[in-house]
Amino acid sequence: MSEKFNPAEIDGKWQRRWDDRKVAYVDTASPGEKFYMLNMFPYPSGSRLHVGHGRNYILGDALYRRERMGGRVSFNPMGWDAFGLPAENAAIASGVHPREYTMANIARMKEQLRSLGLLYDWSKELASCDPRYYKWNQWLFLRMWERGLAYRKTAPVNWCPGCRTVLANEQVVDGRCDRSDDPVEIRDLTQWFFRITDYADRLLAGLEGLEWPDRVKTMQRNWIGRSEGAEILFRVPALAEPVAVFTTRPDTLFGATFLALAPEHPAASALAAKSPRRDEILAFIERVRRESRLEREAEGAQKQGLDAGFAAINPATREEIPIWLANFVLPEYGTGAIMGVPAHDQRDFEFARKVGAEIRPVYRTAEKELDPAAMTQAETHIGYLYRSGDWDGTPAGPEAIRKAVAWVEAKGVGQGKVGYRLRDWLISRQRYWGTPIPAIHCEACGVVPVPDKDLPVLLPEDVAFRGAEGNPLEKSEAFVRVNCPRCGRPARRETDTMDTFVDSSWYYLRFLNPDDAAKMVDPARVAHWMPVDQYVGGIEHAILHLLYARFICRVLKDMGLVSVEEPFARLFNQGMITRLNPTTGKVEKMSKSRGNTVSPDELIARYGADTIRLYTLFIGPPEKESEWSEEGVVGAWRFLNRVHELCGRVAGTAPAAKTSDTPLARLEHRTIQRVTADAARFHFHTAIAALMEFQRGIAEALDDGQETPAAARRAAETLIKLLHPIAPHLTEEWWERFGHETLLLETRWPEFDPELATTPRVTLVIQVNGKVRGKLDVERGAGEQEALSLARCDERIRPWLEGKEVARAVFVPDRLLNLVVH
């Protein structure tokens, strides 16, 4: 009957036209109300995109087109997070250079994005593996080094044997490498760090004002892990220096019956040196250090301890307490030493029970005292203090803690302190495909920064990958051999490269001046365009990328280059797309490794980009995970064809000039209202439902002869405008066939008349005692008296009122009348 539309023809035609006219180009120096839309820039992976990947780009493009039609100068750039291990691993496996591999992937991915009708300002395209980009990583590194924010230290760090590199804490998940899944080992290595801990409080405070999903903010809060407490000094007669412990419960100080050191603590080896059991102690230290993080932090891991044979003095009781070395004390948190209060801390309790340390309660209730021998667990929050000198009688809580902090400060044995779980960001990697760290090791001068004039430090391209062990940079003599910039004598270049999360921590700024050879960021453009108004990307970056970007943005602000603390005002995390896996019979995340992916290419070939876009947006609320269904795609295809057919029916008529008060006009205005509101909260699935009703309404009005073709044509033009962000190709095509010379994308979003967005008559629900007993069709604005008399006369209502007395009537205008009867 009706011709289907031909997506192959229409898609290509409009994609070419958008390209030719450079419709997405934005002069970032130009004024005007701005909207900065940004999708997290992708890693150009070797595998093709599947429809699960498409969701966040499609959503981003729909938002971009919608905002743009709203009249704001909208910027939607795209780039490539192009450094990283997979390219290097591919090089090792196949011999093809990471650059060649990456560039081929970029070209292919770009074509895939284009085939979905996604509009980006490609004139701003950047790739982090481009020396014009990574030069500024190096420049930033040097500035941070000058400010003491980049530094080198020897520390126990996470080593992934599979990736043959160190990892940041954020990249270790359950003791395993988040990329290769290998168990992570702890090694003592000298590495480069960024001092993110200096920004812990600011990173925490900034979360308050962000329009981000609560779960992401919570995850960041937990990761920063702020806790208030005190640092308390314990004198150790055998050592010159006292040992400091960090505790959140200084109020339990009188109950501290032992001191426990992480085996990595300097005092541990110092004591070993003085001990007759030196070898035994050193062996214990060595054994714990060799445990992987996985073993040491595993759930239910056994607490192990060794009595060092020395005493410390509890500053409150002045009694001698034993010093233990314990595997559950973590070297990186607090001071690496704790005071053990077994009566009131569960971990200390378990340890005390295991090694036989004293359990001394300092809290009791009025009714009873705790009996150490009978306790089965620590009591962390009970009663009031006793056996605690002047603090006796203070109830457990903040007051007790305040008293204790004041006391240790007055006695000079400690001070109030805030502890963080957050550790400094380890940024060096022992791999090739990343930004070279601009440092030079000179025997005479030490570690010397590369002078700015020598930037960028280029990655050497002629290195061998196949069969190579370790970092190929180390074997590149041309790269390593350099003269010291300070003394001029032969020196060695640093061969570590930067974590790729350095690249992604500031790329959103570089889109504003990607070709600027003179400076990293352009403060004037940043002042106009930042923050990003809408950031869209996956939840997997909740901590890593988003925390680092917030950190670096603050560093740049402190350098006077950036005007904002927070780079991303609003964040949206799209939900995963899942699909029934035919092999396992389970609904799983769509992924290549699970073998349940759907390729957009075949679907585009069959149904066109608009169908895929529409279905992807229709599948469910975008923040939730949604299951892909092959059959569902057909529904989207049918709808677009109904739109196509409708447009064909009205194309021959000129549109009616004005909206008059007709049912169709009212439907039109109500649809504009609904779609506008739904799009504002990204709920395109309900917007599409409204558009489906609208399409049907227009078609029916035309079929019934209720409306003139001119009025239907008018309505159809509104329909395709509202549909444009979702299905841009078909709607542009009809806009042109309707005789318009402008692009639909460049028209204004329709506005609705609030008066017309309502209906003149409404259904008034009649309830009796809260149950629906009838419905009345009444004029909008009908009064209570009128409704009441209509209800009393209604045949369906009357039986429910007979012989009863209406005690009360609840009337909600235009909605319901509830009669309460007895």
Next chain:
RNA sequence: GCCGGAGUGGCGGAAUUGGUAGACGCACGGGACUUAAAAUCCCGAGGGCCGAAAGGCCCGUGCCGGUUCGAUUCCGGCCUCCGGCACCA
């Protein structure tokens, strides 16, 4: 253990501030068109009970209770699932 989120037909989901629960779509059933099929269009449908039918009644948004004329929505107590953190002192 702590934090965050979710639970509605056969399925995806809707119901913006408490006011007709199930919009829209998929799948399904029936019909129209067709020689036939595909495609398309129209109609139907939460469950149970009564009725020849028109229609009517009861139940129903994870469970139990509360507030209210009225609760998917608010409050209290649970259950289940998903995600994050967790020997962080």
